[in-house]
Amino acid sequence: MFKVLLISVMVLAARDHGSHEHGAGRVSIGFDGRKGRIEMEIPAETLFGFEHEAKSKKDKQKKEEALKNLEEKITEMIVFDPALKCEVRKDIFEVSQSKNHADVEADFTVSCDKAVAESTVSFHFEKVFSRFKKVQVDFITDGVQKSLQVLKNGDSLELK
């Protein structure tokens, strides 16, 4: 009985992986003490509202604005404990365009005054890009490996 249960749980837990799903995103955050890195993988639709190649002036403008928004408002989406005084900087933004789909890969570097261990991080993706529905967040730092599915503004992860 328990095995059946476990298998159904596995199916439940595994169904969200790897697919390109609109409104969903994947964020990985790695930290070594005070220095960290954020890697985001987001379907372009969630950010721009479309996934075809931006050819028209209007689309290009939308795309530019969204990426600018992403860069400027990252600290509103991923909120570290203010006491840590973390600074987030854009590293690489990359839009990979296939025929009908586009994904945005956005990497940031983070540096804080104090180590993040034992603190709490909260997430507000929907506040900035309303098309976000769920974001899979993986967080690793020394001794902590955690994951969280962010479904609403304010979901948080305790780093201990």
Add this chain to the structure above:
Amino acid sequence: MSSSNILVEMRDVQYTYGANQKPTVHIPEFSIVRGEELFLYGPSGTGKTTLLEMLAGVLKPQQGTLKILGCEFSQMSAAARDAFRAEHMGYVFQNFNLIPYLTAQENIELPLHLSAGRRARLGSVDSEMVIRALCGTLGIGDILGKKVGELSVGQQQRVAVARALLGKPDLLLADEPTSALDTDHREKFLKLLFELSDLYGTTVVFVSHDRSIEKLFTRSISLESINKVV
């Protein structure tokens, strides 16, 4: 009869059940003298039980005054009347007097556990000894450790009397306790009861419809003569 000799004094006492038009009991005037053995008789429906329950303080007169030992019952709270009953009265039922899952002795001790006043009446004497002596007199000394179910009806009634008289209460109320006994046992039972009540100075109020035993009492009154309703 000096007034200090009066144990119970009733004036214009009335009790009506629920929404009945007519009261069940209406006693213009009645008193019970300290130390007497009173026989109250009358057929059922004459308010015997209602009167007993008022005397016991379970029912509160809706009108008039009812004084026992100088305490005005109609002005006391239910809890105060319960405490008064525990301290000053013993009660013997018609049958089913005892709590089935306790032994005879545990049944007898019940009032002592419920009332500090009753306990105080025993004085400094060990309650165990008092119970032994009392039960010896009643002829039930050897069955104290037994469960109620193992006792005969007669034995059960005597255990009930022991419980009612423990701590020398002022008043013993009895609701036809002899109806389950045969004539022979009835007389023996009453003689024993009076022997003890005389010894303790306990007043006995005994209600029954069976007048064959009235000659054993010091006073016999028909309920119909004091209850105006009937």
Add this chain to the structure above:
Amino acid sequence: MVFLKLAIKSLKNRVFTTGLTVLSIALSVTLLLSVERAKRAAEEGFTQTISKTDLIVGARSGPLQLILYTVFNMGNATHNVSYESYEDIKKNPAIEWTIPYSLGDGHRGFRVVGTNEDFFKYYHYRGSQKIALAEGDVFKGLWDVVVGADVARKLNYKLGERIIVTHGVTKGEGVQNHDDKPFVVSGIMKPTGTPLDRGVYMSLQGMEALHIDWQSGAAPTPENAVPREQLNKDTLKVHTITAFFVGSKTRIDTLRLQREINNYKEEPLLAIIPGVTLSELWNGLSYVEGVLRMISWMVVVVGFMAMLIALTTTLNERRREMAILRSVGATSSQLVGLLVFESALLTLLGVISGAVLSLVLVAALKPWLETEFGLYLTGSGFTAREWVYMLVTLVGGTLIGLVPAMRAQRLALKDGLSVRL
């Protein structure tokens, strides 16, 4: 305390209904606590079985499948990882250490793991605990094996014991034994309280040697068999492993490394961060746990109903008893107290027996949970949450007792001293 005595004697007098009531409450409490306990065991088991490993890499399959067969000894890998890929990835400068893991064979119900000495150096569990040997030494020679603490205890193995490995079976008795190639116990591990205790560990070459003369999964015919004596650890070439553990230099490297391995061109691989996968599994489990907990509370309510029915049905028979207590001076609120006290006593008995039963159950199921699921229950006693559950049940049961008690009070006031039954 006359009411304590009265309540106990009265309950004893009705021992059958009392017993049933206590039983129904006890069972519901047991269920409630067991769900809680299973959750705790799973949580502890999951978080304490492996630590300090940044990535687990295996052939591409489900992430949970990968962690279950590597760490929890559940299920099997469908594909292997070629040794070349392993060697290639190992060269990545972001990697600090690796532990190769080769699975698939068993020994009398325990699984056999082919690995190397790095297993003893880098495998951590429960924070920073490392594997230590109680006796002997790590496997040096080709035919040496180190056995886990449970294996040594259950099979009563001493150093120098010769053992036979079973092909293709990780559980139970196998059909095909590698009986031409016995191994020798060179070391015995200290207990870890993890599924590691249920493994037999040998070198990768030893694992390879077992299968050197096997062809496409079939045992060799006598003329094809390579004799044990001709094999040598230094010349044996390892072809495949099942998975490997990775410790990266920094956590930031881990993310990059994970992506690189997942996009590895030579063969389809899957790299998972164990804690992340476990916490995903954990989220799934807590959903199931929520449902189970709701069911257990419902069972508790049913238990209360049984008590309510038992107390209410006996009430009529007890009206006489109430009148007697009234006659000797009990107030009607004391009668309420007596009945509430009875239900509190029933619930208390139920909670205590439920708690004891749950402990017995855990003790009884412990070996099964360990062998079947690799879940090692650590820590006994009750958690704060479990105490709260017991308290809530106790308070709930006592409050339920108010229902028949209020009814009894109403009856007592109505009956006075004259119950005619």
